[in-house]
Amino acid sequence: MKRYLETGNFAITEGAILAGCRFFAGYPITPATELAEAMSYRLPQMGGIYIQGEDECAALHLCIGAALGGYKAMTATSGPGYILYADPYGWAIGCEIPLMILNSGRVGPVSGITGAPGQGEFYLTRYPTQGGNFETIVLAPNSAQEAMAIVVEAFYLSERFRTPVTVLADQLITDGFEDISVPENEGEMEEMGFRKWPRKINRGPEFYPATDEIDIPPVVLGHNTGALCSDWTPTEEGYDIEEVAAHHKHAYRLIYKIRNHRDLFNTLYEKTFMDDDPDLVVVSYGTPSRVVNTAVKKARQMGMKVGALRLINLWPFPDEHFTRKTKYLSVELNWDGQLVREVQRAAPKDSKINFLGTCGDLPTIPDLIEAFTKILRGQSLERRGWELEGW
Amino acid sequence: MDYLSKKYLRSRKIPSTACSGCGLGLNHKAVVQAVYELGLEVEDVVWGTSIGCAGRQTFGTWKGDGFAGTHGRVYAIARGLRLTLPPEKKIILTVGDGDAFGIGLLHLIHASRCNADMTIIVNDNLGYMSTGGQYGWTTPHGSKTDSSPYGMYEHNLMSDGMDVLGVLKHAGATFLARHVAMDGQRAVESIKKGIQNRGLSLIHMVFPCPTNFGSRELGTRDTVKIYEWIENQAAPLGQEKENTVWATGVYFDASNSRPEFSESIRKNVETIRRTAAL
Ligand code: SF4
Numbered sequence: 306m307k308r309y310l311e312t313g314n315f316a317i318t319e320g321a322i323l324a325g326c327r328f329f330a331g332y333p334i335t336p337a338t339e340l341a342e343a344m345s346y347r348l349p350q351m352g353g354i355y356i357q358g359e360d361e362c363a364a365l366h367l368c369i370g371a372a373l374g375g376y377k378a379m380t381a382t383s384g385p386g387y388i389l390y391a392d393p394y395g396w397a398i399g400c401e402i403p404l405m406i407l408n409s410g411r412v413g414p415v416s417g418i419t420g421a422p423g424q425g426e427f428y429l430t431r432y433p434t435q436g437g438n439f440e441t442i443v444l445a446p447n448s449a450q451e452a453m454a455i456v457v458e459a460f461y462l463s464e465r466f467r468t469p470v471t472v473l474a475d476q477l478i479t480d481g482f483e484d485i486s487v488p489e490n491e492g493e494m495e496e497m498g499f500r501k502w503p504r505k506i507n508r509g510p511e512f513y514p515a516t517d518e519i520d521i522p523p524v525v526l527g528h529n530t531g532a533l534c535s536d537w538t539p540t541e542e543g544y545d546i547e548e549v550a551a552h553h554k555h556a557y558r559l560i561y562k563i564r565n566h567r568d569l570f571n572t573l574y575e576k577t578f579m580d581d582d583p584d585l586v587v588v589s590y591g592t593p594s595r596v597v598n599t600a601v602k603k604a605r606q607m608g609m610k611v612g613a614l615r616l617i618n619l620w621p622f623p624d625e626h627f628t629r630k631t632k633y634l635s636v637e638l639n640w641d642g643q644l645v646r647e648v649q650r651a652a653p654k655d656s657k658i659n660f661l662g663t664c665g666d667l668p669t670i671p672d673l674i675e676a677f678t679k680i681l682r683g684q685s686l687e688r689r690g691w692e693l694e695g696w
Numbered sequence: 697m698d699y700l701s702k703k704y705l706r707s708r709k710i711p712s713t714a715c716s717g718c719g720l721g722l723n724h725k726a727v728v729q730a731v732y733e734l735g736l737e738v739e740d741v742v743w744g745t746s747i748g749c750a751g752r753q754t755f756g757t758w759k760g761d762g763f764a765g766t767h768g769r770v771y772a773i774a775r776g777l778r779l780t781l782p783p784e785k786k787i788i789l790t791v792g793d794g795d796a797f798g799i800g801l802l803h804l805i806h807a808s809r810c811n812a813d814m815t816i817i818v819n820d821n822l823g824y825m826s827t828g829g830q831y832g833w834t835t836p837h838g839s840k841t842d843s844s845p846y847g848m849y850e851h852n853l854m855s856d857g858m859d860v861l862g863v864l865k866h867a868g869a870t871f872l873a874r875h876v877a878m879d880g881q882r883a884v885e886s887i888k889k890g891i892q893n894r895g896l897s898l899i900h901m902v903f904p905c906p907t908n909f910g911s912r913e914l915g916t917r918d919t920v921k922i923y924e925w926i927e928n929q930a931a932p933l934g935q936e937k938e939n940t941v942w943a944t945g946v947y948f949d950a951s952n953s954r955p956e957f958s959e960s961i962r963k964n965v966e967t968i969r970r971t972a973a974l
């Protein structure tokens with residue numbers, strides 16, 4: 306194990322390389338640029354390929370091409386680039402291509418504030434492309450060290466499920482310097498719980514309509530297997546077919562191969578002070594969860610029965626954590642309230658659900674303690690003068 | 697095509713579902729003939745297509761490995777594939793004019809810029825015909841389509857002395873040719889040269905669409921009429937007439953004159969891997 310004082314971008318790069326990633330196509334964008342730079346330095350040392358796309362849409366298509374050639378591939382961006390993935394992301398979902406996609410959230414919409422953290426793509430990562438009829442896997446780390454582990458896990462899941470996996474980070478995770486340990490061999494990887502899945506070559510049939518099987522190798526071209534894949538509805542052999550019934554079967558697979566095997570990743574969450582049925586559950590993911598955890602510890606010392614639920618597996622949304630009727634507070638890096646909508650949907654009907662949003666900066670511990678106090682007293686959260694109603 | 701068809705194409709997909717009288721089959725046949733004359737086998741080629749008439753009708757016809765990209769993106773996919781396939785595998789793309797010269801032009805320019813080894817056949821039905829017939833980026837000026845009911849009057853890549861092949865030449869493509877579907881063996885020879893170039897080759901091949909282009913521009917679906925209309929406006933390079941729109945033959949040949957994309961990336965990566973520097 307080697308220790309570094311380094312950024313999240315460094316940790317993600319090392320994680321990707323440990324996972325077997327040997328292809329990166331990117332496009333410069335704050336705050337994911339340093340990740341591309343680190344890849345351009347590290348990949349050739351490993352015999353891997355780094356190139357820059359003409360835009361983000363091209364970058365992800367280049368990754369698709371590399372994946373079709375048998376490589377484990379990834380790209381990285383922020384919100385304004387992630388939106389340009391819509392086209393290739395859909396193709397990769399439909400053709401069941403394993404890819405790892407990193408999104409480091411900043412303040413949007415559009416270019417917004419480039420150098421500050423945001424969580425505006427919670428729903429976008431669930432629906433990164435058009436058309437519906439699919440499920441996505443999205444994981445959100447909250448530190449540089451965890452980002453490394455989650456990236457390795459994302460590559461692992463992308464192979465087993467034959468699908469792109471998004472790792473949703475934010476500017477503080479990718480840019481921030483932290484204490485990072487990098488495993489130096491397979492044994493150390495295992496010790497750290499890193500799982501790896503090798504790329505195998507599909508020998509046909511290419512597609513598996515109306516099934517939810519996983520662990521099927523993806524389509525790889527160039528081995529003269531007669532493999533076919535396209536943006537159209539596929540038959541088992543990859544031919545295009547214009548038939549609603551056939552599409553329904555393909556869609557079933559895209560949805561249920563993931564929904565029916567959630568046990569492979571729905572263990573990815575963290576609960577703090579959650580054993581005694583707290584009166585208030587604070588829900589968050591990513592960097593804000595670190596402030597939330599500290600605030601919850603402090604609130605406990607002050608005698609408040611508060612617990613923290615940190616989600617790492619964001620999508621498919623883990624409804625199972627929200628079975629208890631209680632008070633909830635969703636803490637997010639956006640002002641419109643995104644995660645809170647899912648909490649509201651998943652929690653029992655008359656649970657009291659609150660939202661506290663900041664963007665560009667983390668919430669402070671006093672702000673959080675004040676919010677906990679008010680919610681526990683049954684008061685509503687006040688807004689700043691110019692903010693109107695709650696979400 | 698029978699022998700060639702048996703050797704290279706999937707019986708399930710031949711004949712295609714193109715309209716009767718469509719000229720796309722002539723282009724397709726010319727490509728397969730070129731592959732045959734070069735002595736290539738099914739496993740030597742990975743075949744990609746776009747969407748639209750040209751893409752959909754040729755997708756999955758090749759007996760070997762194949763793929764189709766979303767609209768305009770196949771050049772970027774093929775470039776990623778080029779980097780990861782063995783260099784001796786040929787990549788052939790059959791695409792449409794809307795795909796290559798409209799939505800995909802940026803990606804095509806960048807594939808040309810880096811001289812990625814692939815042979816692109818742009819099957820040009822003079823607009824967007826699979827959506828019923830709207831003008832595109834090579835539609836001759838004045839042509840009537842469903843979106844140019846008064847005659848096409850927008851500037852495009854083949855009007856006012858422009859030539860889309862000129863754009864690609866300056867972008868870095870190393871082999872460029874133009875034909876019409878009726879060019880037969882002349883087209884086959886150009887495609888062969890394209891495939892033999894280790895770099896980006898593009899053959900622009902205009903073909904007759906009786907169903908949507910012919911019916912709007914000429915007022916008839918009569919196959920003979922649209923074939924004649926195209927043939928009359930085509931002439932070999934150097935023998936152009938006043939009404940020539942498509943000068944056919946090799947437009948630019950710098951085959952094997954500059955480093956190929958994947959080869960140069962691989963070489964550099966290998967040097968860095970061994971020596972940690974360039
Ligand atoms: S619409 Fe035109 S180009 Fe398309 S298949 Fe029919 S005849 Fe051919």
